[in-house]
Amino acid sequence: MTTVLPTTIPEYLDQLRRALAGADPALVQDALYDAEEYLRSELAENLDRSEAEVIASVASSYGAPEEVADIYRDTEVKVQTALRPPPPRPRKSPLGRFFGVAADPRAYAALFYMLLSLATGIFYFTWVVLGTSLSAGFSLLVIGIPLLILFLGSIRMLSLLEGRIVEVMLGERMPRRPLYGVRDRPLLERIKDMFLDPRTWSTVVYFLAMLPLGILYFTIAMSLVVVSLSLVLAPLALLPGVHFNLWIFGIDVPDQAPWLLPLLTVAGVLLLFATLHLARGIGRLHGLFAKNLLVKSAQYS
Amino acid sequence: MGDPDPETTGQQLRKFQKELSAGTVSLVLLAVLQAAGEPMYGYQIAKRLERFGDGVLAGKQSALYPVLRNLGAAGLLDSHVEPSTSGPPRRYYRITGAGLAVLHEWSAAWRATRDSVDAVLRGLEP
Numbered sequence: 432m433t434t435v436l437p438t439t440i441p442e443y444l445d446q447l448r449r450a451l452a453g454a455d456p457a458l459v460q461d462a463l464y465d466a467e468e469y470l471r472s473e474l475a476e477n478l479d480r481s482e483a484e485v486i487a488s489v490a491s492s493y494g495a496p497e498e499v500a501d502i503y504r505d506t507e508v509k510v511q512t513a514l515r516p517p518p519p520r521p522r523k524s525p526l527g528r529f530f531g532v533a534a535d536p537r538a539y540a541a542l543f544y545m546l547l548s549l550a551t552g553i554f555y556f557t558w559v560v561l562g563t564s565l566s567a568g569f570s571l572l573v574i575g576i577p578l579l580i581l582f583l584g585s586i587r588m589l590s591l592l593e594g595r596i597v598e599v600m601l602g603e604r605m606p607r608r609p610l611y612g613v614r615d616r617p618l619l620e621r622i623k624d625m626f627l628d629p630r631t632w633s634t635v636v637y638f639l640a641m642l643p644l645g646i647l648y649f650t651i652a653m654s655l656v657v658v659s660l661s662l663v664l665a666p667l668a669l670l671p672g673v674h675f676n677l678w679i680f681g682i683d684v685p686d687q688a689p690w691l692l693p694l695l696t697v698a699g700v701l702l703l704f705a706t707l708h709l710a711r712g713i714g715r716l717h718g719l720f721a722k723n724l725l726v727k728s729a730q731y732s
Numbered sequence: 733m734g735d736p737d738p739e740t741t742g743q744q745l746r747k748f749q750k751e752l753s754a755g756t757v758s759l760v761l762l763a764v765l766q767a768a769g770e771p772m773y774g775y776q777i778a779k780r781l782e783r784f785g786d787g788v789l790a791g792k793q794s795a796l797y798p799v800l801r802n803l804g805a806a807g808l809l810d811s812h813v814e815p816s817t818s819g820p821p822r823r824y825y826r827i828t829g830a831g832l833a834v835l836h837e838w839s840a841a842w843r844a845t846r847d848s849v850d851a852v853l854r855g856l857e858p
Contacts, residue, residue: 465774465797468822472775492782494792506798 436490438483440470443496450500456726457594457604462503469493530704537602538707541714542656544600545648551596552645555589555638562586583625590634590725597725603718605726630725637724648713655706662699666692757799759842762808762827762835771812771824774800800825808834 437443444463451459470493474485494502532538562582569575594605625631668685669692678684684691764780765772772780777800778793800823803809808831813821827835 461797461801466794468773469775469778469793469797471816472773472822492778492793494794498792499794502792502795503798506795506802 436495437486440467440474440482440486443470443486443489446496447499450497451503454500454504455604456722458503460726462499466493466499529708532704532707532711535707535711537714538711540600540602542652542707542710544596544714544717545652545710547596547600548641548645549649550645551593552641552643555593556642558585558589559635559638580622580625583631586631586634586638587625589638590630593637593721594725597718597721601714601718601721603722605722633724637721644717648717651713652706652710655702655709659699659702659706662695662702665695665699668692753795756842757795758803759835759838761796761799761803762831762838765809765825765827766832766835771826773822773824775822777825803831807831 437446444467447463447466448459451462470486470489473489473493474482477485493499562578562585566575566579566582569578597603598605665684669689676683679691682688684695760781761777764777768780774797778796781796782793800809800811804811804825808828809825810828811823811825813823815821
């Protein structure tokens with residue numbers, strides 16, 4: 432495939448975006464950001480040359496859009512194998528698969544994310560509600576509009592932050608650089624772009640949804656962990672001096688059916704492993720959810 | 733064996749250069765940042781490397797950026813963002829203490845490799 436060498440920076444970025452079509456949207460966003468930094472710096476260094484000349488020389492130093500796309504695709508594969516924890520050996524037996532989850536760091540990270548999401552969920556929700564109500568309230572005065580613009584800008588920054596959390600804890604590749612629109616447009620146009628960008632609004636939706644989701648995740652994770660740990664520790668009730676009330680179906684277990692206690696421990700261990708499985712599953716789903724709402728994939732298709 | 737096909741040798745050369753640079757780029761980046769003593773951003777680093785010739789990067793400077801990000805993720809570099817008048821905010825990189833220690837060990841490893849490879853190659857020369 433041969434394409435004409437681009438003559439302007441937006442054209443170059445556009446070709447790069449097309450060359451990366453189908454790649455991970457987060458990778459595309461990083462690649463575009465890096466290329467733009469290089470191109471703009473090169474242009475600023477060579478003010479006496481035209482944009483087309485600069486881009487022609489960049490094609491041999493930085494690389495033509497297609498070469499750059501290849502380099503990024505290539506590195507992504509290497510980074511994934513080098514930086515991510517090695518995937519645990521797939522276990523064959525159903526039993527091994529069930530207990531193998533304990534060796535998967537993803538499961539613990541996801542469990543921790545579920546607990547953390549209560550705090551972040553409350554924060555995001557409050558931020559959105561505060562931002563919208565303040566801008567709506569002040570819209571009668573002149574300062575409502577700047578407040579709204581500031582608020583939307585902060586939403587984009589928070590979106591990057593949440594992206595980092597999701598990538599570290601849930602393992603879903605998210606952008607590391609903010610997305611830049613077309614640079615040489617006047618400020619007002621760029622503000623308009625921010626309003627028209629569906630990603631801004633899907634991020635707001637995501638932040639609103641994080642409150643109920645955070646409460647749900649926290650409750651699920653907390654109650655399952657507490658229930659399974661107390662089941663595991665149930666035999667401690669037999670220790671002298673320990674008053675541990677354990678009633679099941681009207682039977683005081685330590686008193687009337689102490690032989691049940693080891694069975695409860697087994698049930699607790701099983702429940703703990705099942706919880707890790709559930710956390711890993713929820714983590715995977717939430718990663719996809721975050722990716723869909725925080726990273727605008729439509730732009731890269 | 734027939735005559736070497738120039739196209740195949742060219743391909744082999746590019747492949748070899750790519751493999752060589754895969755290992756050395758990280759070392760060179762750490763060294764540049766250590767020598768600089770001040771935070772630098774991607775474009776600056778690329779231009780400084782350009783002065784030393786094309787060898788190390790085996791071609792394209794765009795390969796620098798992903799490596800910089802990886803070194804940052806591994807804790808060998810520190811980075812911060814500063815706004816710039818010419819384009820998107822620039823990410824400035826600075827070498828960390830861990831980076832300095834790694835650089836020290838890597839340079840020793842590189843010198844050992846270079847010396848032994850050179851010694852072997854000397855044996856081949858007429």
